[in-house]
Amino acid sequence: MRPKEVIFRIAKRVGAFALVRDSEWRRLRLLILCYHGVSLRDEHEWNGELYVTPAHLRERLRLLRDRGYTILPLDEACRMLREDRLPPRSVSITFDDATVDFERAALPILREFRAPTTLYLTSFYTEFRIPVFDTVLSYVLWKGRGSGAEVGALCGSPDPLPIATAADRERAHARLRCHAATYSLDALAKDALVARVAACVGVDYAEILSSEILQLMTPASVAALPHDLVNVQMHTHRHRAPRERVLFRRELTDNACRIIEMRGADSRLTHFCYPNGEYRGDLLRWLSEFGVEFATTCLPGIASTHDHPLLLPRFVDNCLQSPTTFEAWASGFAALLPKSRQYRIDDDLLRVGASG
Template sequence: MTVASTLLRAAGGWVSPGGPTGKLTILTYHRVPSGVDPLLSNDQVDAAKFAKHMAAIADCFNVLPLPQALNHLDQGTLPSRALSITFDDGYQDNYTTALPILKRHGLKATFFVCSGYLNNGLMFNDVILESLRACQAKELDLSWLGLGLLPVYDLAAKRQASQKILDTVKYLPFNEREHACDRLWQIASPSEARPQLMMTDEQIRDLAAQGMTIGGHTHTHPILSRVDLDSARQDIALNRRLLAGLIGHEPTIFAYPNGRPVRDYGHEHVKLLKELGYQSAVSTAWGVAMKHGDRFQLPRFSPWDDDPKRLVMRLFKNAMNGQNPLVATGAS
């Protein structure tokens, strides 16, 4: 252990103590591509960056599987500098790229999986990205989306276009969103086969067999606040049932799609998860989990720093300042 890491661990013990006042940092990752993808955002975490993250985290934090960490949090026995690692959606590179890095450092993680896209599916955001990646045109007429003519003549233009399209369709009703993405594919890349980016059933089984936690994340990734409660119930219940068939037991932890409290889910969805048998859930509100917090609205943090020391310092800052995360409130 270096002098720097010793000092960081000492600082971390002060800002993220254990015991009854313990704080749990929960990290969020999505895709972990093998190399930098020019069409993904600047804050992407590729394999090299993820490896740096895990080395720094293993050195400076006490990493616990999320279910175990939550048990310690409830009992007031959390170690100092406690941290859990999570992934959303079910991308195949979580298995092929991230898993070997996790294992190298002896780390466990939780994978929140959308069952409807396993095997040969493609999530709507990736339909947008991959259709533009394959597009050979210089511009696309997307007047039907209210976007007019969008330039797509190079990678920078395609990245800007993908963000504009995503912002336009993300909050559409599910059927409209799927129809818009399918139409975009037919316009931008009609002769291209869709790539396989999501995990297979067998990979999910193997993650569970290797001690990783599998959590629910809906079947089709609807923004829960944009669908009626009955549809949300059916989608969440189907996801839980299908994942149980793969791993042999029902998942106990859930991640809200998109995950922003109030905007993406409400207190009625918190109550719904309890009715369906879940024991806890995570949002994407930034903050740190504490004993007094809502177990169905656990905050998380999304790291993207290239420099490992800066990453650790940002995580400590979040632990110090993130004690009152945003939550969706309502009658109990």
């Protein structure tokens, strides 16, 4: 058991969670929850850092309801935070990427608990009925881990690339991605590469495609999401943040245009989520120029007026987070503990292009 888990359990037992949860200090803060995916089958077994089960999400929302937390739409909550009008125990929910499982697995649970959600949409793969390359490649390698196969020949590697262990798969994944980048493979060519990998390791790729796991929602599905429950916001078009201003602006413009096409001309796009949680000083300036008012990171924390509105922290919930840890963050107690350097804002990153 991790030391922090021990601290959390003791704190809960002696009533510290309740004390912080009901404090004025907590009322002045907003917990922003981050989710990536909700399993349709075995995705949580493949990657418990990205996927939770439907039961996991339901239990989290039940805890928030039973403990009297107020789940607010993120846009409303951010404005109330700025104006010191938050109700006690405020929480907002966000989902990144907009994969098919959001519609099929997450949305029914969000409806059940009437939990408003911000959905950050990365829009490029909505135009294709194929999975996102990086994630499906990792999934296929994991599915084929017991095959005894190696995939070196598929990317011109002079050495065998076995996939039996997690370290093996990480190495193979990196080499295959490098191969795709070296030959500038487009989305369809990348998908063909994944199909060859699947055949090599004994995985039924046609079945994966028909299941639609790891695919983004279709434009029609995004358009049909209930406006009173789901607010679709920006996450770049191609899930990347170029270092050139014109290219980054193109990412935002392409993303915004696709969202407006799906959600309507009256869409108010003032929120952004950094792809892979990667922020930089130049991005803050470019986001402001584009009219973005609030942006979220993947740095753990509970938002307050002390945070830069374009560097809001989130608690990334996943299968590795225990119920006690989740409650520690919901109450605010976890935010009182010291953070290691890797979980704090990196001033060096903020200096990147900050004056350019």
